[in-house]
Amino acid sequence: MSEAFKSFRCQSGFSSPPCYASGIAPDYFDPLAVDPQQAADVGRWRRAERDRLRAARRGLSIAERQRADAALSRSLRELLRDRFDGARGLVLSAYWPIKGEPDLRPLMTDLHLGGVEIALPVVETRAAPLIFRRWTPETRMIRGHWNIPVPPPEAPSVIPAIVLAPLLGWSGDGFRLGYGGGYFDRTLAALKPRPFAIGIGFEAARLPTIYPQPHDIPLNVILTEAGSYPARQTG
Numbered sequence: 473m474s475e476a477f478k479s480f481r482c483q484s485g486f487s488s489p490p491c492y493a494s495g496i497a498p499d500y501f502d503p504l505a506v507d508p509q510q511a512a513d514v515g516r517w518r519r520a521e522r523d524r525l526r527a528a529r530r531g532l533s534i535a536e537r538q539r540a541d542a543a544l545s546r547s548l549r550e551l552l553r554d555r556f557d558g559a560r561g562l563v564l565s566a567y568w569p570i571k572g573e574p575d576l577r578p579l580m581t582d583l584h585l586g587g588v589e590i591a592l593p594v595v596e597t598r599a600a601p602l603i604f605r606r607w608t609p610e611t612r613m614i615r616g617h618w619n620i621p622v623p624p625p626e627a628p629s630v631i632p633a634i635v636l637a638p639l640l641g642w643s644g645d646g647f648r649l650g651y652g653g654g655y656f657d658r659t660l661a662a663l664k665p666r667p668f669a670i671g672i673g674f675e676a677a678r679l680p681t682i683y684p685q686p687h688d689i690p691l692n693v694i695l696t697e698a699g700s701y702p703a704r705q706t707g
């Protein structure tokens with residue numbers, strides 16, 4: 473018996489299949505459950521869409537961005553007020569904008585001053601769930617994986633109740649296309665209880681579908697500069 477399997481043995485010493493099943497993490501994602509040909513086709517389509525969407529986003533003017541950032545900040549504030557009583561005392565994971573993502577940093581500061589605990593995602597281990605570190609306007613950021621600015625290791629690690637997920641692409645049924653690392657899906661799959669996930673993106677990045685795969689987890693709501701799309705009531 474391999475070392476890995478030994479650790480799943482029942483207390484009683486029996487090693488029946490149900491016993492193994494109880495030892496497998498409920499968020500385990502089985503790559504063999506996916507048709508490899510279909511997964512390869514979707515992967516190719518997603519890579520092409522990511523390139524197209526990144527180019528389209530680069531084409532937005534400064535004025536269009538500023539209008540979208542202001543509209544998104546307003547509707548996020550309203551959502552937090554209506555659904556979370558303002559989220560005072562809750563941990564909200566935001567993001568440090570890269571590659572033309574909507575910039576909500578002024579709102580991060582306002583929320584912090586209003587008593588919301590702000591965190592930022594950090595890739596600490598590749599191809600693993602993200603961790604989250606506390607951010608305040610005084611935090612001195614360092615360069616993390618992919619050069620994304622992140623809080624330093626001294627910043628306390630926290631578990632968010634609400635997570636903002638920047639969208640490269642999105643669909644009306646609540647699915648997200650990101651940069652292809654699978655980080656948000658892994659993180660939402662691993663966190664118990666699952667945080668309330670809010671997608672933040674541009675209206676123009678809407679797709680008819682992202683061809684959801686078994687690992688894709690829909691967001692609870694998607695906000696764009698043009699509206700709010702309630703995908704799921706709870707996670």
Ligand SMILES: Nc1nc2c(c(=O)[nH]1)N(C=O)[C@@H](CNc1ccc(C(=O)N[C@@H](CCC(=O)O)C(=O)O)cc1)CN2
Pocket residue numbers: 567568569570573593594595602617618620638650651652653654655656
């Ligand atoms: N501003 C911001 N911060 C964020 C995210 C985000 O989308 N936006 N993330 C949201 O998740 C996490 C970082 N996401 C990442 C996603 C992909 C790769 C990456 O290495 N991409 C490879 C392709 C990977 C593959 O295809 O397997 C590449 O583009 O070369 C890195 C970080 C955490 N922080």
Ligand SMILES: Nc1ncnc2c1ncn2[C@@H]1O[C@H](COP(=O)(O)OP(=O)(O)OP(=O)(O)O)[C@@H](O)[C@H]1O
Pocket residue numbers: 501518648649650651652653654655656657658661687688
């Ligand atoms: N829960 C999971 N467990 C294991 N692997 C996963 C999980 N979720 C996603 N992945 C892997 O990550 C890869 C990329 O996923 P996907 O195309 O959905 O990325 P993405 O959501 O656009 O990326 P990101 O969230 O980093 O911006 C998938 O091919 C999948 O194999």
